[in-house]
Amino acid sequence: MVPRVVFGRGSFDQLGDLLMPKRKNSEAPFIFLVDDYFENPEFLRRIPMLFNDEVIFISSKEEPKTEQVDALVNRIKDAYEELPSGIVGIGGGTLLDLAKAVSILLTNPGKAEHYQGWDLVGRPSLFHVGVPTISGTGAEVSRTTVLLGPKRKLGINSDYTTYDQVVLDPELTKTVPKDQWFYTGMDCFIHCVESLDGTHLNAFSQSYGEKAHELCEEVFLGNPKEKDGQDKLMMASWHGGMSIAYSQVGIAHAMSYGLSYLLGIKHGIGNCLVFQHLKDYYPQGVALFHQMKEKHGIELPKGICANLTQNDFDILSEVSLGMEALWENALGKDWRSKMDANRLQELFARI
Structure with a gap:
């Protein structure tokens, strides 16, 4: 610490x-x-x-x-x-x-x-x-x-x-542009969802994750005054970081690493691009994410993976599946029986 x-x-x-x-x-x-x-x-x-x-x-x-x-x-x-x-x-x-x-x-x-x-x-x-x-x-x-x-x-x-x-x-x-404020704030929110829904969750990480999740909802679904929102989001970031330090992140981060490595996509927006398609894994979190995105009028880029070659998809899968600790946290020790390169390519193709 x-x-x-x-x-x-x-x-x-x-x-x-x-x-x-x-x-x-x-x-x-x-x-x-x-x-x-x-x-x-x-x-x-x-x-x-x-x-x-x-x-x-x-x-x-x-x-x-x-x-x-x-x-x-x-x-x-x-x-x-x-x-x-x-x-x-x-x-x-x-x-x-x-x-x-x-x-x-x-x-x-x-x-x-x-x-x-x-x-x-x-x-x-x-x-x-x-x-x-x-x-x-x-x-x-x-x-x-x-x-x-x-x-x-x-x-x-x-x-x-x-x-x-x-x-x-x-x-x-106070000078952070709106889109960047949202993308980076969602990085924190996704930290919380992946930590709280993960198999590595423990009482220590849960206490921090729940508080960060609560603060994110107040900031992105409530109507805090500007300074109050800045204070709360900074505390959400701290608590969210503490939560994953004692547990782990999950699918969105593993796939975002692939996007970043191959396409140079920044981490925050990369998480958002992936997370919007993960309702089968994080249904409540994804539903809240869409509410937050709609409330703040955020339009995510589309067709990011539309023109990728098979070799590109193979690289995305290799980099993402290499994050073994993240997949184990998300899907359990038998995660390889639940996720492979073909399934992963289907998810990437939606982005």
Whole structure:
């Protein structure tokens, strides 16, 4: 679990005070990895830079990649004689996952792709802080950093991945575009559905999942005031992330990984594209999803898989079926008798 959390509107401005005790010396900077959406003088002035601290603006338009992590790590190692004091990720899931991965690879040898899997990280990561600017991914709380590698999309899942410090400031989410707000919020909602309906469910994950599900319904089916909705969705993201950290996600996420790997589709919208067709597996959740989509006037893209070749479908199936833990959570230990490449292709063909 994340050992230290600060929550509150305007709490981002406490970041400098939170980092100060962790500064090793004036030659060991903090490296801020920031979504380039915030590349403007006003926001830059709010980042608490001292000495030779560095801000690296990064686009979040594409999913984070293992080669991107390696490039950032090499850039930092070449620029400084000693390891930085820490890494600060500011942005959505892409930036938060990149920051977690970079902090791991700065203290562990080799390439990022070598650590894709479960508990492969042998050394503690560099001190790292997460500041989410959009709510729903749960990346701020999870023990994984999901990356597109040369052969698969898979997380670096370890006890050293989790952030050392998280700052939850709902004010940072006020500029999120409506469609992105919905897609990322649905990532959280789908976390809850897949966790609560999964075979890995336990009392710990259930308590977090139920609260996150409740908050999602209040935000997307109720009529909360703007600030109240921002606060609640940020808490839903946190609780949803905690729920899957102690259980697992399911079919929508497994299939979304395939879409992301082959077609580069972002995670949030990928989950939505898949989940709308999963009423046979999550009937109540899918019904609520359609209510939420209709209430907010969201139109999902169609025909995404209309022109795919058989080889494309084979890749989608291979990547998705490779997420064995997700299928086991969704369908049980005998999941292979319930899902195969042919059935999966039928589902993908609807998207």
